[in-house]
Amino acid sequence: MTETAPRELVCDRIGKTFRSQKRDILALEDVSFRVRPSEFLAIVGPSGCGKSTLLKIIAGLIAPSSGKLIFPEPETTRREDARPAPRSAMVFQEHGLFPWMTVLDNVTFGMEMRGIGKPEREERAHAFLGQFGIDAFAHNFPHELSVGMRQRCALARAFLTDPQILLMDEPFSALDAQSKLVLQVELLRIWKDHRKTVIYITHDIDEAVLLADRVLVMSGRPGHIRQEISVPLDRPRDLRDREQPRVREITWHIWQAIESDVRKSLQLPA
Amino acid sequence: MAHLASDRERRPQELAAPGITPAPHRRIFSIVPGPRIWVPLLLVTLLLLVWEWAVNVRLLAPVLFSPPTVIAQTIAVSFADGSLTLNLGVTLLRVFGGLLVGGGLGVLIGMLMGWSRTVRDNTDPWIAAAHAIPKVAILPLFIFFLGIGEEPKIALAALVAFFPMLINTMAGVGQINPIHMQVAQNYGAGLPQLFTRVIFPGSLPLILSGLRIAFNATFVVVIAVEMVSGATGLGVILWRSWETLQVELLWSSLVLCGIIGIVFNLVLILAARILVPWQVRHQV
Ligand SMILES: Nc1ncnc2c1ncn2[C@@H]1O[C@H](COP(=O)(O)OP(=O)(O)OP(=O)(O)O)[C@@H](O)[C@H]1O
Ligand SMILES: [Mg+2]
Numbered sequence: 361m362t363e364t365a366p367r368e369l370v371c372d373r374i375g376k377t378f379r380s381q382k383r384d385i386l387a388l389e390d391v392s393f394r395v396r397p398s399e400f401l402a403i404v405g406p407s408g409c410g411k412s413t414l415l416k417i418i419a420g421l422i423a424p425s426s427g428k429l430i431f432p433e434p435e436t437t438r439r440e441d442a443r444p445a446p447r448s449a450m451v452f453q454e455h456g457l458f459p460w461m462t463v464l465d466n467v468t469f470g471m472e473m474r475g476i477g478k479p480e481r482e483e484r485a486h487a488f489l490g491q492f493g494i495d496a497f498a499h500n501f502p503h504e505l506s507v508g509m510r511q512r513c514a515l516a517r518a519f520l521t522d523p524q525i526l527l528m529d530e531p532f533s534a535l536d537a538q539s540k541l542v543l544q545v546e547l548l549r550i551w552k553d554h555r556k557t558v559i560y561i562t563h564d565i566d567e568a569v570l571l572a573d574r575v576l577v578m579s580g581r582p583g584h585i586r587q588e589i590s591v592p593l594d595r596p597r598d599l600r601d602r603e604q605p606r607v608r609e610i611t612w613h614i615w616q617a618i619e620s621d622v623r624k625s626l627q628l629p630a
Numbered sequence: 631m632a633h634l635a636s637d638r639e640r641r642p643q644e645l646a647a648p649g650i651t652p653a654p655h656r657r658i659f660s661i662v663p664g665p666r667i668w669v670p671l672l673l674v675t676l677l678l679l680v681w682e683w684a685v686n687v688r689l690l691a692p693v694l695f696s697p698p699t700v701i702a703q704t705i706a707v708s709f710a711d712g713s714l715t716l717n718l719g720v721t722l723l724r725v726f727g728g729l730l731v732g733g734g735l736g737v738l739i740g741m742l743m744g745w746s747r748t749v750r751d752n753t754d755p756w757i758a759a760a761h762a763i764p765k766v767a768i769l770p771l772f773i774f775f776l777g778i779g780e781e782p783k784i785a786l787a788a789l790v791a792f793f794p795m796l797i798n799t800m801a802g803v804g805q806i807n808p809i810h811m812q813v814a815q816n817y818g819a820g821l822p823q824l825f826t827r828v829i830f831p832g833s834l835p836l837i838l839s840g841l842r843i844a845f846n847a848t849f850v851v852v853i854a855v856e857m858v859s860g861a862t863g864l865g866v867i868l869w870r871s872w873e874t875l876q877v878e879l880l881w882s883s884l885v886l887c888g889i890i891g892i893v894f895n896l897v898l899i900l901a902a903r904i905l906v907p908w909q910v911r912h913q914v
Contacts, residue, residue: 419816446818455809460831460908469827473818501908521817 367432369395369418369525369557374427375582376413387413389582390427395525397432398555402572404565404614406621410583411561415527418559419450434524443474449523453530456514457502463489463513464498470521481520488516492546508539515547519554526558533563541599544570552596565614569607570597577617580625587617696878704882714867718886721864724780724852725845728787733844735788736795737837741829743796744803761793766854773859783855790851791844798840802833835906838898845894849887 376388387410395401403411416422418429431447449470450456457466464485471481489495492512494505502510511531518526532540544567551558562568568575569591579586591610593601601607623629678698684690685697696704708714743750743757765786772782806829814828856865864883871880902909 416812419812421812421816443818446816448816450813450816452809452813455807456813458810458813458828458831460834460906461827469814470817473814473823503908517817 367397369432370430371414371418372428372430374414374417374424374429376410376417376422377425386582388417388424389584391583391585392427393576393585393588395557395559397557399574400551400558400560400572402560402562402568402575403578404562404568404575404618405578405583405586406580406618406625407563408625409578409580409621411578412529413583414578415450415529415559415561418525419448419527421450432524445474446470446521446523448525448527449518449521451511451514451518451526451528451531454507454510454534457510457517459502462499462501463494463505466502467513467517467520470517470523474521485516485520488520492516492550507534508543511535511543512546515550519550519556524557526556528558528560530561530563532567540564540567545599547571548595548597565611565618566602568614569593569611570599570602575610575614577614579621586621589614589617692877693875694877696881700878701881701885704878705886708879708882714882714886717863717867718890720862721849721852721856722890724783724787724856724863725848727780727784728789728848728852729791729841729844731784732788732791732848733795733841736792736840736844737799740796740799741803741825741833744800744833745825745829750800757793757796761797765790765851766858769855769859778859783852783860786855787848787852791848794843794847795837795840798836798843799833802836802840803829805836806832835902835909838902838906842895842898846891849890853887 371391371393374388374391375386378385378387391410391414393401403414405411413422417424434444457463458469461469464482467489468481468485471484472478486495486498489498492515494509494512494516497505497509502513505513511534514531518528532543535543548571560568560571572591574588574590576585577587577589578584589610591607593604593607681690681695682697682699685692685695705714739753743753769782769786772785776782776785810828810832811824814824819827852863853865853868856863857869860866864887868880868883871877871883
C-alpha cells in the first residue's frame with residue numbers, strides 16, 4: 361500500500377455496468393464518498409437509482425466495473441477469535457434469515473463462519489437476544505415469527521457478527537408504520553452501545569434523518585450522488601427529535617433534492 | 631412532561647406479536663390418530679368386502695383372484711415359516727443399497743448442477759439422454775461386467791435411483807432464494823459451508839420428495855430384475871407363482887408390495903417432520 365492506511369471506508373469513482381444480451385445498463389457512475397469510523401451514513405434516492413447495487417458492491421457480492429473500494433485497516437483483533445471479523449455484514453429488506461435454521465442458529469451464523477466455538481457464540485447470542493426481547497424465541501424458526509421479530513433477528517445477526525461495517529438495505533421497509541418506529545428506536549439504542557460504522561439505505565427521509573449523521577442523496581440514470589447533507593443533531597436521539605424545526609428543515613431540504621427525480625420516475629412533469 | 635417515558639428507555643418485549651408463542655416443543659410422533667383416517671379406512675374395508683364377495687360368487691375367476699381372507703392367511707403363514715421374510719428382506723436390501731449409492735450420488739451431483747450454471751449446461755444433455763435409456767435393457771451388460779451376484783442388481787437399482795434424486799435435488803437448489811446464498815457469502819461462508827449450511831438444507835424438502843419417487847422406481851426395477859435373473863427376492867416369488875398359478879401366493883406378494891409402499895411413505899412423512907420442521911407443509 362502506497363498511502364498510509366486509511367481509517368475511513370473509501371469509495372473511489374465506483375462504476376457498475378450490467379451487461380446482458382439485449383443492452384447494457386449503466387447502474388452506477390463515478391460514485392465517490394467516504395465513511396468515517398463509527399459514522400451512521402444513510403443513502404436515499406428514487407427507486408432504481410442503484411442503491412442496492414452500491415451496497416452489494418461494498419458487501420463484496422458483486423464486483424464494480426470501475427473504480428475501487430478501500431476498506432479501513434482492521435483494528436487489531438480484540439479477542440483471540442479463530443478468524444478476523446468480516447469486512448461487512450448485510451441486513452436485507454426481507455427473507456434474509458435462513459428458513460431452515462432456528463433463530464439461535466441464524467443469529468450465530470456469522471460467528472460460526474468465523475470459527476467461534478458453539479458455547480461462546482451461544483452465550484453471546486443469548487445476551488444479545490435478551491436485550492432485544494427475542495431470547496424466548498431462540499429455538500423457533502423464522503416462519504413462526506412476525507416480520508418485526510424477523511428483522512430484529514437479522515439485526516442481531518449483523519451486530520453479533522461484529523463486522524467492520526454494517527450494511528442495511530431498507531431493513532424496515534416491510535414493516536407497518538408503528539413497528540417501524542419502534543424498531544428505529546431499538547436500532548438507535550443498540551447502535552449507541554456498539555458505535556459501528558453503518559451504511560443504511562432507505563426510501564424514508566424521516567428515517568434517514570432520525571438515524572444518520574449524514575445523508576447521501578442519490579439520483580438515477582446513471583446512479584450518482586447528487587447531494588450530501590449532514591444531520592448535526594445531538595445523540596442520543598429519540599422520536600421526539602423529529603419535531604425539532606431544524607430536523608423539519610433538513611427533511612424538507614432532502615425532499616426537495618429528491619422530488620424531481622421521483623416525478624421523473626413516475627413520468628410526471630417536474 | 632414527566633409522564634412521557636422516553637422512547638429509548640422502553641424495552642421491546644411487548645413487540646412480540648400476539649399469537650406467537652415460543653414453542654420449541656414440536657409434535658413429531660403423531661401420525662396415526664385423527665378423524666381423517668376413518669373415511670379411507672371405511673373405503674378400504676368396503677373394497678375388501680366387495681372383493682371377497684365377488685370371488686365367492688365367481689364374478690372374479692378364482693383361478694386368477696384370491697379373496698382377501700385367503701391372502702391375509704397366506705401372508706401370515708409365509709411370514710411364520712420364514713419363506714416370505716427372507717425374500718422380502720433380500721429385495722429391500724437391494725432397493726436400499728441402490729438408493730444409498732445411486733441416490734447419494736444423485737444428491738451430490740444434483741447439488742453441483744443446481745449451484746453452477748456451467749456444470750449444469752455441460753451435463754444436462756448427458757443426463758437427459760442417460761435418463762431416457764431403459765435401465766432393465768442394459769442388465770445383461772451389468773451381468774457381463776459385474777457377474778451374477780448382488781452387484782449387477784444393486785448397480786442397476788442405483789442407476790434407477792440416481793436420476794430422480796439428481797433432478798429433484800437440482801430443482802431444490804434452484805428454488806433456494808438467491809438472497810440466502812448472498813447472506814452466506816457476505817457472512818464469510820466458504821464453499822464447503824455454502825454447501826452444508828445453505829444448499830443442502832435448502833434443497834432438503836425436494837430431496838425428500840425425490841426419495842419417494844426414487845424408492846418406487848427402484849422397487850419396481852429390482853422386482854423386475856429378480857423376475858428375469860434372480861434366485862431370491864420378491865420378484866422370484868411373483869414369477870414362480872405365475873408359472874405355477876399359485877394365485878394366493880401371487881396376490882399375497884402384490885399386497886405386500888402395496889404395504890411396503892405405504893410404510894415407506896409414512897417413514898418419509900416422519901422424516902420430513904424431523905428433518906424439515908421449518909417447512910410449513912410436510913408434503914413429501
Ligand atoms: N443483476 C442485474 N442485472 C441487470 N440489471 C440490474 C441488476 N441489478 C440491478 N440492475 C439494474 O440496475 C439499476 C439499479 O438497481 P438497484 O436495485 O441497485 O436499485 P435501487 O436503488 O436499490 O432500487 P430500489 O429503491 O427499488 O430498491 C436498475 O435499473 C436495475 O434494473
Ligand atoms: Mg434496492
